[in-house]
Amino acid sequence: MLALLLIIPLALALPKSHESRHSHPKGWRPHTAPSPSHPLPLRIALTQSNLQLGASHLEVISNPDSPEYGHHWTPEKVAEFFAPSTESVSAVIAWLIEGGVEESRLELSKSKGWLSVHNATVQEAERLLSTTYSFYTHVSGASHLACSDYSLPPSVSPHVDFITPTIHYDFQLPPPSKRGLKREKRAKGMPPAAQLGLPDSASLPKMDLGGLFTIFDQLTHCADQITPDCLRAMYGIPPAGIRLSTSKNSLGVLEFAPQAYLPADLDIWFRKFLPWAVGSRPQFAGIDGGNLDPRSVGLQYNGESDLDLEYTMGFVWPLKPVLYQIGDSYLSGSFNNFLDAIDASYCTYLGGDDPTQDSIYPDTDNPDGYQGTNQCGAFQATKVMSVSYYTCVANVLPVTPMLTPSQYMKLGLQGVTLLFSTGDSGVASGYGVCSEDGQYSSTGTRFVPSFPATCPYVTGVGATQLPEGGSVFSKEVAVESKVYSSGGFSDIFALPSYQSKAVQSYYAKYAPPYTAAQYNNSQAVRGFPDISANGLNYVVAASGNFTLGSGTSAATPVVASIFTLINDERLAIGKGPVGFVNPALYANPWMLNDIISGNNPGCGTDGFAAVPGWDPVTGLGTPNYPAMLAYFLLH
Missing domain, CATH: 3.40.50.200 (Peptidase S8/S53 domain)
Incomplete structure (x- = not known):
């Protein structure tokens, strides 16, 4: 099925920065370089279609003074209207395969909004994204794999919203006042x-905390x-x-x-x-x-x-x-x-x-x-x-x-x-x-x-x-x-x-x-x-x-x-x-x-x-x- 989408030739051009971070969040610092073979769950969010138009449509059907008020959409219409274009799916798949990723390792979500690269490694991600990954550590001892920037070919960038894990510090920490109250579930790594x-x-x-012994029925006690x-x-x-x-x-x-x-x-x-x-x-x-x-x-x-x-x-x-x-x-x-x-x-x-x-x-x-x-x-x-x-x-x-x-x-x-x-x-x-x-x-x-x-x-x-x-x-x-x-x-x-x-x-x-x-x-x-x-x-x-x-x-x-x-x-x-x-x-x-x-x-x-x-x-x-x-x- 994925092969049928490979219909767009890629323009040969140098990659350009897609996202970058110029400073690290407070408390984080680079620590060590990961092994090239370290696993990395690469996920690519494809650009959705018609998001701005969707907001306009929502206002129209939600305005009681509009003749379109209450004309709500079916789930099928919503899915079709916002699905990434075939062009976007094809461009990203073709780029990955050209970069050495086997088609059998690619999985497109049912919404066509996400493309997963199974069994990806740090070395592979660094090559595809023209970047360098590092382990970052927090003063609390937490560790996170990230990069400071990544790049995509000009022919691919418009079809990609973002890629994880990259510059986003998605390893969040409990507030300081709560760290002493971690339950066992959090200690096990609950997201x-x-x-x-x-x-x-x-x-x-x-x-x-105390029980309520008198419940007033009169409205005077509200x-x-x-x-x-x-x-x-x-x-x-x-x-x-x-x-x-x-x-x-x-x-x-x-x-x-x-x-x-x-x-x-x-x-x-x-x-x-x-x-x-x-x-x-x-x-x-x-x-x-x-x-x-x-x-x-x-x-x-x-x-x-x-x-x-x-x-x-x-x-x-x-x-x-x-x-x-x-x-x-x-x-x-x-x-x-x-x-x-x-x-x-x-x-x-x-x-x-x-x-x-x-x-x-x-x-x-x-x-x-x-x-x-x-x-x-x-x-x-x-x-x-x-x-x-x-x-x-x-x-x-x-x-x-x-x-x-x-x-x-x-x-x-x-x-x-x-x-x-x-x-x-x-x-x-x-x-x-x-x-x-x-x-x-x-x-x-x-x-x-x-x-x-x-x-x-x-x-x-x-x-x-x-x-x-x-x-x-x-x-x-x-x-x-x-x-x-x-x-x-x-x-x-x-x-x-x-x-x-x-x-x-x-x-x-x-x-x-x-x-x-x-x-x-x-x-x-x-x-x-x-x-x-x-x-x-x-x-x-x-x-x-x-x-x-x-x-x-x-x-x-x-x-x-x-x-x-x-x-x-x-x-x-x-x-x-x-x-x-x-x-x-x-x-x-x-x-x-x-x-x-x-x-x-x-x-x-x-x-x-x-x-x-x-x-x-x-x-x-x-x-x-x-x-x-x-x-x-x-x-």
């Missing part, structure tokens, strides 16, 4: 991007305890009950091992807040060995999943959410592992998933771990997805922000609403530390944006709270007790057109008092969050007891439930799902409750302030369900 669900992950909600009735009163959410389009509708909740809900916890919560749902369970979709590990018991293992499912099921019942349980009992799984499982056109494990970032299967290090291959396109994407997990851009492989956002764009084209929590540490990283020279530092002063909430094709969810001593009818403020709503500006992603007017207005009226040394103040980059919801003191049944949970990871499933309920009404009258909602929200901010008080401190500063209009603390504000429903039913 950093696949640490999302570990008990000390910054993604998890802040759970009160400033102290958030219950479903509090949220219904605050945002106008309808009661649980008859749904119009349950068979057509869907909501997905992502959980990463070892996080897992306890069935008994759901029933404890249902008996208090939704008694007719006792015994109800989510639809289970186990990805890459995902399971409800009975050995993982405790708030640090069950709190997140219990909270997510209790509140989504509490709002959308009798619709049963799909629980995407990702990773076996040893490897937590990553965002890429999830994307592999829901979209066969993305499935990059044949050359895209990176062993230093993503969980790779079979799990050969653990005999009782998942021994199958990464699941490729095994599950359908739900119409709405709630993701209460995040990482920081400093925590992921530099090439990841190039790839993952395009996949989120493709899901948006298919009508999927993606909601990601922004984090709970204000302008700092999830661990409360900041950045210095691109690395975590306890003395750093640069703000750390979260990911994927900064991606322009997802909806980032921040957190608010009722003011201390306030009632359910009090105007909310940015959350300032126990957690701080993460928000700010991306260091990577350009300002999307749908957000341009809001960000320009923010800078014109409320420009922050910080310099480019602290954040990207170019006024030309993506701001986050987009929307918020209450994130303080949710009543949660976890590990057999009631307690309180807080964070943007509590707000996200509430917002996801609201869009699921809106989809229910739309589907009942023959319309499609709302899909990517950001263009509609920014064009119609009146649908949301503006938050104008509070801030998100960190990095030795007060952070940003909540102000009238969009702000990098609470976004456009909190949901107004009746207004949102009326708008989305009209369009």
Whole structure:
């Protein structure tokens, strides 16, 4: 099959630099030269077609004022539209074979986006890429194989996005404040991007350690305890009950091992807040060995999943959410592992998933771990997805922000609403530390944006709270007790057109008092969050007891439930799902409750302030369900 693609003659020309690095990240230094025969897992990301056009198409079909609104694409159309051209595949294969690589060692991914060179060596890679590899060591003792630059023939370079491993320092280190807390799984080399669900992950909600002995039923206590009735009163959410389009509708909740809900916890919560749902369970979709590990018991293992499912099921019942349980009992799984499982056109494990970032299967290090291959396109994407997990851009492989956002764009084209929590540490990283020279530092002063909430094709969810001593009818403020709503500006992603007017207005009226040394103040980059919801003191049944949970990871499933309920009404009258909602929200901010008080401190500063209009603390504000429903039913 590959031979049929060899149709393009190569122009004889000297290689030109494709990527280069002029300095090493802080703490790294060259150490020794590798053996020429040292194995090197060479992976080539081929240039995708039509990415810029894809972004334009997404805005058109996501704008309710457009005649194309809601005309979502099929997975087949998406795969065909973005696949690297035959010309690109042919050019790269021909170059490799001309360079001495046997065709039998080449493997093209199903999406045609990745080309793997099996059994490559350092000597071979150095010859192909006109470079020199070295082992680099970190002050922590970590070692990494990389080069400072590499070159490609002019006839090949336009067809290649990037190649790994090369200049990218994809061996990331835990933040300094956490290195003493490594669990056995990390010591075994668990990839950093696949640490999302570990008990000390910054993604998890802040759970009160003591049990909750009194649960208030009156709405007058919502400033102290958030219950479903509090949220219904605050945002106008309808009661649980008859749904119009349950068979057509869907909501997905992502959980990463070892996080897992306890069935008994759901029933404890249902008996208090939704008694007719006792015994109800989510639809289970186990990805890459995902399971409800009975050995993982405790708030640090069950709190997140219990909270997510209790509140989504509490709002959308009798619709049963799909629980995407990702990773076996040893490897937590990553965002890429999830994307592999829901979209066969993305499935990059044949050359895209990176062993230093993503969980790779079979799990050969653990005999009782998942021994199958990464699941490729095994599950359908739900119409709405709630993701209460995040990482920081400093925590992921530099090439990841190039790839993952395009996949989120493709899901948006298919009508999927993606909601990601922004984090709970204000302008700092999830661990409360900041950045210095691109690395975590306890003395750093640069703000750390979260990911994927900064991606322009997802909806980032921040957190608010009722003011201390306030009632359910009090105007909310940015959350300032126990957690701080993460928000700010991306260091990577350009300002999307749908957000341009809001960000320009923010800078014109409320420009922050910080310099480019602290954040990207170019006024030309993506701001986050987009929307918020209450994130303080949710009543949660976890590990057999009631307690309180807080964070943007509590707000996200509430917002996801609201869009699921809106989809229910739309589907009942023959319309499609709302899909990517950001263009509609920014064009119609009146649908949301503006938050104008509070801030998100960190990095030795007060952070940003909540102000009238969009702000990098609470976004456009909190949901107004009746207004949102009326708008989305009209369009």
